[in-house]
Amino acid sequence: MTKAHETANPKTFHFPIRVYYEDTDAGGVVYHPNYLNFALRARIEFEREHGYTEKDIIEKLNVLLVVRHVEIDYRAPSRLDDLLDVSVEIVNIGNTSITIRQEISRDGQVLAEVNIVLVAVSIQGKAVRIPPQLRQILGWQAE
């Protein structure tokens, strides 16, 4: 289903998500904030694919990744029972932030595009630099 994307960028991660009643609203479509749930689930599974849970990142790297900025472009609705594909592509890992691009698609059609900026904060809640180890964990290298 996602073959086209995989060819386009072999490093892009894909995660399937089924739409249930809890995701929809009285308009008969997926309630618009819930695309951020789908996006986060895929990011968590991307980390797990690289061998790290959220707990690992907190405990081993002493940081929490928090969402600093989000942009969502909604192109077409999705509905109950849809099987969605959610992609995760690391766009950049800078000194203080991580930029991620995600697409929510159905049968190859992009329904929503999500752009996310994450920053790292210490357990005490202070902004800190992105741990270099995290670059490695997320399989990212500057080109």
Next chain:
Amino acid sequence: MTKAHETANPKTFHFPIRVYYEDTDAGGVVYHPNYLNFALRARIEFEREHGYTEKDIIEKLNVLLVVRHVEIDYRAPSRLDDLLDVSVEIVNIGNTSITIRQEISRDGQVLAEVNIVLVAVSIQGKAVRIPPQLRQILGWQAE
């Protein structure tokens, strides 16, 4: 609107809740688990009415109240834009549990009835007796 109930039991607390898109599902009605959100909001406001936030209860009484058992009877659906009345009536405070009865109504018609049993656990997660102070806080006295 809730005069009948107030006559029936002057100690019953009432809290108004508006239905938004986030509460509904593709069936066009309030998604059934969300009645538990409404019920908890009303319990929290009932505590606040008695001068206590959740944080106060945790910090001053050293306990967390957690849900041990729930029963919900669904009688009629509610919809977007409905203005609901959610009641809170303490049925019993025993040594180890609190029993609460709640009704979710619209214009005097009961749409759902929720019966909840809460227990107290220490910050370490161990079951403990209900602090006597809590009886006072919740305005409860055995008849």
Next chain:
Amino acid sequence: MTKAHETANPKTFHFPIRVYYEDTDAGGVVYHPNYLNFALRARIEFEREHGYTEKDIIEKLNVLLVVRHVEIDYRAPSRLDDLLDVSVEIVNIGNTSITIRQEISRDGQVLAEVNIVLVAVSIQGKAVRIPPQLRQILGWQAE
């Protein structure tokens, strides 16, 4: 993981569910109403396993199944990243209602037990008898 149950009742269906941030609350555990999300996802997948989506049931049988009564017994908390097993066991299909028993477990420990009564309503919202075809679909036969 669920071998014991499968031995106990070969007709019991099992569905795995991962706990994400969206499922948790500030208490650090799964927010109690969300077990009903997990239970419904498993019932939907159980129907799909039998070849029927919600849409199929609505369109082919002209009925909607709606929740009439719920009981949840909470025994132990679950947390972020937990991999849960959600079971679906048809207890009874009567003339006007379906009774279902579900367990949410982690590593064989039952964290919550959910008992649900569903009724059938027509598209116009009137209570109707359970379509005989539904008994077949759900693989149920009186013993």
Next chain:
Amino acid sequence: MTKAHETANPKTFHFPIRVYYEDTDAGGVVYHPNYLNFALRARIEFEREHGYTEKDIIEKLNVLLVVRHVEIDYRAPSRLDDLLDVSVEIVNIGNTSITIRQEISRDGQVLAEVNIVLVAVSIQGKAVRIPPQLRQILGWQAE
């Protein structure tokens, strides 16, 4: 609490929102997608203030307003029991879209800024022009 804003723009609408458990996650703060719930609740109440429910807009103007684009800037976390102020300011109503700026604040501190673009679609789901009547309803006039 919101006096400063009201001075800045007398047409800005404000709506208070209390943070409950359902809004938080295991990180101990409000779960980031839920700011979109708060933003939508305030937009709905803004419409109601102008005498229109969602149902009115659908039935009288024959359009649905749907979210086409969202940007959220997260500046500081909010927590259980916080009383938030959510603002609604119409930035522009063009031929085919409405741009709205919203701030979620606590005690005058802006915690998150939300920028939203809405478009109108017919009941059949086709993009249509913004009905002129809607400009009036939302109290908007080009300067």
